[in-house]
Amino acid sequence: MKKLAPLTALLAAALLASSAGAQQLVKVKLQLKWFPQAQFAGFFEAQAKGYFKAEGLDVQLLPIGDQSPIQTVATGAADFGTTWITDLLTARQQGIPVVHIAQIFQKSGYTLVALKSSNLTKPEDFKGKRVGVWPSGNEYPAVALLKKYGLTTSLDSTVANPSVQAVTYPFDPSIVFPDKVDLVSAMTYNEVDQIVGLGYSLDKLQIFHASDYGINLLEDLMFTSQKVLDDKNFKGSGLSGREVAARLVRASIKGWNYAVRNQAEAVGTVLVNCGNTCKGSGTRSSAAGHQTWQMAEVAKLYNAGPTLKGMAGYLDPAVYKANVALLKSLGILKADPAAGAVDYGVWQMATGKKVK
Template sequence: MKHISTLTALLAALTLSGAHAQNPVQVKVQLKWFPQAQFAGFFVAQAKGYYKAEGLDVQFLPTGDQSPIQTVATGTADFGTTWITDLLTARQQGIPVVHIAQLFQKSGYTLVALKSQGLKGPADFKGKRVGVWPSGNEYPAVALLKKYGLTTSLDSTVSNPSVQAVTYPFDPSIVFPDKVDLVSAMTYNEVDQIVGLGYPLDKLQIFHASDYGINLLEDLMFSTERTLSSSNFKGSGLSGKEVAARLVRATIKGWNYAVKNQKEAVSIVLVNCGNTCKGSGSRSSASSHQTWQMAEVAKLYNAGPTLKGMAGYLDPATYKANVTLLKSLGILKSDPTASAVDYSVWEMATGKKAMK
């Protein structure tokens, strides 16, 4: 009887596997930016067949200056990647988005200035022009400036702001260094672009937001309450949470592989991206810029819970600190509801228990 039941289970598993191969579940994922090594784990998971093994057919939707929140909230995409501040401010506005996995465990946000300006810290930013990004990407800069008692022109209620915010569309060459004194730059992208513009690292003063207590978490995976509560995701017979767990599981596997095999990961990324893979000026080679980027995002992924074997886990203490910071700065008016984060998806994906 034992052999019969074992055989039955095996046949059932094979049938299910075959069904996945024939009818994979269509899943759309909205990336926060154009294809690049920032999303290496996703592209590796796809190239290595990790999504396929989970019965998923994943399509990545690139974006420009549009917030992924909008795409996922309207149902154009099923899942997305964004930053914690974007997600929590969207919740505050009544948009039912839900955090399901935390990929980057450390902030890569910086403000960059020329050393020749002699700026030593945020207190010296008074009277300066600061380049910021639109669509919710300005929050880390706003948080850093507010922490040091600086007001910005982004606040319409302030008549004489101490810092002039200059919104620009993500390319530092448009504003730096002629139109701004400091410019927003991610360690893995714009910092290298600025170097490529002819400003070597030894000529730059890089202010890491995390060094000043502004460690607002970035690339995370999210969905909506509607998707996660679905009992039959797109007629697949799987619940929304099961699909989410499969997506997270394969993505974490992809990230783990990408971090350990960075050269191969870069080669996979290059297949997925076009001109946006290139840096600026002397860093115009797509390969060199993506190699830089892969090395830097690996540092953001390989931190905190990841080092404890809990990749994708949102550390409750870090989350609480992020919420407390955003509340103290007036960006959040109150604590998010418990439903803003769904640890059950991560638990299903990893087989581990969240410590809430």
């Protein structure tokens, strides 16, 4: 057998080592709640900066559109996901064993938007109006706000004469607003800017922030299935599912911290990963412009509560308790979720900090 020259042998060894290292990365699928956009900037930065790789993970970020991430994680099509807390807790109530492992956004960005010319100034004024809501569990914040003010909706089949007509539509406000609905669902970081792009400047809009009315239902969180957490040998990696979860959370928080501190760079990273859904509407149709707006707004939702105390990713037990109490009072939850609905152990492993 012909011997390799020393330099050639070294190069061959390096290539083999590199190949082995790549094979050792644990493949992980993270299901995003929507299409790629700045709403997920921290995850894209964790990927771009190599934070996932540094944790030994090869993370694939999966878009989903207007479906619920709960199903893809529950069925094993994805290992982890992001969703809203009401979506997760109602899934638990239905017997789906999904588990909250980290809280990314610490404040709700959900709003209902009307034209100021409609003369709607408070939730009580919504009686007899048409409200645009989203499907697949995304309607819960609107339902919670309406129920708090004694308003029933056409979403409840047990109500003969609902006081509010709910109009379900697939997220794009231009489909229904303002001709087909009086109020429309809008996230501060996305649809509000789209509505502005339709020609309705902020001074022409009446924006009802759900959190201002005590409906601070937490949004983007990280979750997984109990099956993943109980796995002693995740995908044959030699790591437990719990350890993989902690590594994923640790890298994700690092990515989010970087994205929020370096917003212009984060927007650039997002633009590399997204397509037409990165654009706004009409006069705000520039992808870069819309994502810059979005990044600034999601940074506000991230930089709140525990994050400001150096505990990014932590679910404040008091806020969680208030969310559960609100959902129970509205009849959305029938009882307190089981203790296993939230696993603080993953966050503790990821950060090295103790739950307070």
